[in-house]
Amino acid sequence: METEIKMTKLASCAGCGAKVGAGTLSRLLEGFETVTDERLIVGYDRSDDASVYMIDSETALIQTTDFFPPIVDDPYLYGRIAAVNAISDIYAMGGEPRLALNILCVADAMDDKSVREILRGGYDAAREAGVIISGGHTIKGAEPIYGLSVSGFAHPDRILKNCGTKPGDILILTKPLGAGIITTAAKADLADKNTLEKVYEKMAALNRKARDIMVKYPVSACTDVTGFGLMGHCFEMAQGSGCSIHILSRKVPHYSDAAELAAMGIVPEGAYRNRNYAERGVCVTGDVSLAIQDVFYDPQTSGGLLIAVPPECSDAFLSEMKADVPDAEVIGYVSAEKEYRIYLE
Numbered sequence: 001m002e003t004e005i006k007m008t009k010l011a012s013c014a015g016c017g018a019k020v021g022a023g024t025l026s027r028l029l030e031g032f033e034t035v036t037d038e039r040l041i042v043g044y045d046r047s048d049d050a051s052v053y054m055i056d057s058e059t060a061l062i063q064t065t066d067f068f069p070p071i072v073d074d075p076y077l078y079g080r081i082a083a084v085n086a087i088s089d090i091y092a093m094g095g096e097p098r099l100a101l102n103i104l105c106v107a108d109a110m111d112d113k114s115v116r117e118i119l120r121g122g123y124d125a126a127r128e129a130g131v132i133i134s135g136g137h138t139i140k141g142a143e144p145i146y147g148l149s150v151s152g153f154a155h156p157d158r159i160l161k162n163c164g165t166k167p168g169d170i171l172i173l174t175k176p177l178g179a180g181i182i183t184t185a186a187k188a189d190l191a192d193k194n195t196l197e198k199v200y201e202k203m204a205a206l207n208r209k210a211r212d213i214m215v216k217y218p219v220s221a222c223t224d225v226t227g228f229g230l231m232g233h234c235f236e237m238a239q240g241s242g243c244s245i246h247i248l249s250r251k252v253p254h255y256s257d258a259a260e261l262a263a264m265g266i267v268p269e270g271a272y273r274n275r276n277y278a279e280r281g282v283c284v285t286g287d288v289s290l291a292i293q294d295v296f297y298d299p300q301t302s303g304g305l306l307i308a309v310p311p312e313c314s315d316a317f318l319s320e321m322k323a324d325v326p327d328a329e330v331i332g333y334v335s336a337e338k339e340y341r342i343y344l345e
């Protein structure tokens with residue numbers, strides 16, 4: 001008799017919430033000697049979504065990897081979300097993803113059928129993105145892990161970094177927040193079924209449409225909102241750009257139940273890590289509840305793109321974006337203040 005194994009029960013932490021905090025990461029990497037090459041346009045020191053290497057004056061290679069333990073019980077959906085999330089970092093750089101390698105760790109408790117389903121989810125996402133999975137590596141281990149290493153291309157002059165915002169830029173976010181909180185609630189059977197379905201659908205959706213529209217405009221900066229939460233990614237954007245960010249808290253799209261669940265204390269561990277990392281830059285000036293702040297710190301798996309758009313084209317940008325990506329909303333703006341703060345208004 002076949003027993004149904006709950007994928008998330010095999011994991012100690014879920015999705016991008018499993019990410020090691022940004023502060024810890026920079027400590028671990030401190031002081032290593034590396035090869036220098038002026039063709040490396042974006043490297044680790046930039047805390048960007050992917051690294052970028054100039055091949056020639058027309059072509060830049062963009063590389064990234066992302067993998068994590070199960071965030072959902074359905075193995076197909078898990079595989080799909082993990083692949084969509086990994087590919088997203090290429091989109092966040094304004095690139096076109098082309099090649100990928102599977103990264104897979106199989107736990108003893110998993111049967112062949114669920115392993116195949118994880119991979120099928122990954123292959124379906126890759127096909128939809130126009131990505132060739134050309135190989136990979138599989139090991140056995142204590143917990144299931146799946147993801148991709150992805151390579152993509154863009155014109156070197158058209159690379160979108162997470163820094164580069166200019167005062168006056170309008171910030172647009174293309175997926176709702178709160179996926180970490182809702183999936184944490186789901187582990188304790190506390191999530192509303194309809195909300196959960198919506199979260200799954202959004203996590204499984206490629207940022208491809210958002211990217212294709214974005215590259216038609218003179219966008220200043222872009223990143224995808226993932227493990228560091230909206231606040232962590234805004235903090236990196238503000239620091240990297242030498243600007244301050246103002247978040248219009250009431251305008252930030254989030255799943256309706258996320259704030260209620262956060263108020264009940266259902267907040268993933270990663271949200272506290274993100275708060276520890278980014279809080280020194282955050283200044284609450286408006287009437288923003290702690291629960292809503294938790295939503296802003298909530299680590300997202302396969303989150304949306306956060307795009308800084310010059311004010312003169314932001315209306316046209318948003319209306320074109322909304323036609324294809326209805327969740328896209330203006331969530332704030334950039335100011336010239338040099339103390340790299342994030343004001344929650």
Ligand code: CO
Pocket residue numbers: 048049088089092223224225226
């Ligand atoms: Co990213």
Ligand code: CO
Pocket residue numbers: 049064065066089226
């Ligand atoms: Co990443």
